[in-house]
Amino acid sequence: MLREDVGEFFRALRDELAGASFPYVWVPEWHKTGHGLHVHFAVGQFIPRGKIAAAWGRGFVHIKHISDLPVGSTKWEEARRAAGYLSKYVTNGFEPEGRARLLGLHRYEVAQGFQPPVISLNGRSAWELLKKAEAVIGGPPARSWSSAEVEDWKAPPAVWFAWS
Structure with a gap:
């Protein structure tokens, strides 16, 4: 269900942004209580919170602008900072206490057409x-x-x- 909800969210967000494709990556995380999932994501551009909330339409939305980058930072440095933020969620144990690991599931997803080269x-x-x-x-x-x-x-x- 979460994967479908997130896919629908990114399609709606693309519509909010005049239909243009954009790079993003998202990572699911269990709530601390173990009941339900939430999503962390990063995009390659500034998007107003109102557009994100309108596209999500399912409840709480919190955004954080990646800051504290040195003056003159490149897109690569910005991407590395975003990857560093998301990597802590990828490397966290995904299964809540008492649940068995589900094999074969991805821990993150990247926008179609924006996968990094091997x-x-x-x-x-x-x-x-x-x-x-x-x-x-x-x-x-x-x-x-x-x-x-x-x-x-x-x-x-x-x-x-x-x-x-």
Whole structure:
């Protein structure tokens, strides 16, 4: 039901914006009580709150303008800030207490036609790949993890990097 409601919302919001397609990404999250879902989303442009509320038409609407960006920030820096905001909801446990994980469901959705391109990198080690990723992304990761840090790791070596 939520997926259909959100799809209807974005179609109505597109109508509010004179029918033009626009980039967006959305992430569902359970209410703290575990009863019902709500949605966090980011768009690539300013949209007045009234247009968002009119398109949603189902209750509470809260918007937050991403701010505190350095003067001269690029669209990429703005997108990274929005991705950082949404990533905390993607990485949170999705299942409310006492519910089993539903396999095969997406944790986020991107507007049709605005999916980012896949970039494949190859290397002989994780560190070689990290250097290539830093060159593509434009800097070092904000966070990292390595299975080498886990004393009794019993699986193949693994590393994880996240950029903000």
